[in-house]
Amino acid sequence: MQRVVTRRAFSGIQKLPKRQYSSSKPDGTTHFGFKEVPAVEKENLVKGVFSSVATSYDVMNDAMSMGVHRLWKDDFVSGLNPGNPKVGVQTRCIDVAGGTGDIALRILDWAREKHADRDLSVDLVDINPNMLEEGRTRFRKTMYHNTPQVNFFVGNAQELSPEQFPSNTYDLYTIAFGIRNCTSVPDVLREAYRVLKPGGTFACLEFSKVTNPLFAQVYDAYSFSVIPILGSILASDRDSYQYLVESIRKFPSQEDFAQMIRDAGFHTAKGEKAWQNQWGGIACVHTGVKL
Template sequence: MLSTTRLGVTRALRGQFGRSHAARSFAQSAYQCQGLNEGQQHDRTTHFGFETVAEAEKEGRVRDVFSSVAASYDRMNDLMSLGIHRLWKGNFVRSLNPGRADSEKGWNILDIAGGTGDIAFRMLDHATNINQDMNTRVTISDINPDMLEEGRKRSLQTPYGNTDRLSFLQGNAESLPTVESNSVDLYTVAFGIRNFTDKDAALREAFRVLKPGGVFACLEFSHVNSAVFNAVYKRWSFGAIPLIGQLVAGDRDSYQYLVESIEQFPTQEAFKDMIQNAGFLTPGQGYENLSMGIASIHKGVKPV
């Protein structure tokens, strides 16, 4: 587990990593990105579940999936994970310990792919009730307007709806021109980054918007570290989840894509390398497995 404050995380890491390594990694990633000409970008392909599609096509198809599942998204999460996703999210927020009672400014948090507001509301509850911080604020950003609309509706059932502590931004995580560089204390993304077309670009953008010492935190489905348990998990994922999607949400295809997208997501070690290549320092092992690796929490710190 990380230290309970952003500053504590940063100080702990500064003695473990040098600034030059992160700077070189970030510069190398930027150089590689610039080396792709427009023709190469047009020809690039990516995964949409188990399909290989043009990068230009994936964004629209993902948008269609989440427009289809927006109204049933959180209810389906309960059914698909047998409610365990609530424990994972609670662990995630507690490990970040958002808020600072000794500051009039509070934290500026950007919750990416946060559509329905589940993580944002939890972070504001934690800042308010645990750290007595009434100033920390969260911007929920999502590429999908239907998911954001669900978040807006649900926010009205919380103390934060229609207040300056909660705002909504429709945008692509790979390019957030309205978010200033070095302006965000904490960048979170929960169960969303596996759907991004260009994950490396999104990580570079996270690095840009975070303040020096700011924390990138990702909760995502990952890879089970037990062969026996993995076999059981795969049977549940590919057998039960699309069927539940058909029976409850009337949408088998979207949930078939979601389980395939989990299978295609990089391993814990590979994703840690991607975070480091974007310029972040990663503490300790770099990630924390939950439920034997069904999900993992990844964290990175922008060097001071």
């Protein structure tokens, strides 16, 4: 079955209306790493970070995690099992903060290789056009280039354009290592709920809290000592990678984030079954279903 694409794919920066994003603090500030900044300024600060690291982002991910991030992403997508006919027809997916396209590509490959599904499509969305261009470059080298199976959009996870992303549209919403960089996580979750169809799945892969105290000490020592140095050597940008390390520490715990997902209206499993730790909690997968 051939799917007709009626929406316009990415062809440049599309400016969206501004919203006064909520802050967790009554004085209108929020965190940018360990710094306190006006909430209205965080978006541009984060844009600056990812504009700076876009061309070296994948190389740095390999260096920082010693390639383990690939395993985390493989497990994330295989656990979702996109294209599985036993869970109903899944034809529309949206990957938000999709940047370099590694999750979107995994979704398409999994559906095709495991379920012979060539109808499933992914709309890849990122607020940063530099990161999105890296994704476009990646897809030019694949069989999905110039097909209706992948479309690229500049968009804000906190306020997806209703014209481009109508309510009750998608079967699967994914966001990997991106939600912690958003000014208002509740706004992101509400938008995810809006664009998903009833019965659709929200899935988030994000850095989280290490559960073993001894392992947490080792992880902290590595993160704060080694990763900024790698950023300086490989990307000539120590400050951006210092921010990325700090942003991980500011993200809510597994339990707190699971409650935020429920507060947005999603149904999740109870207790610790609501999430799946990877490598002792360095990363974590959260899922929820729109009822």
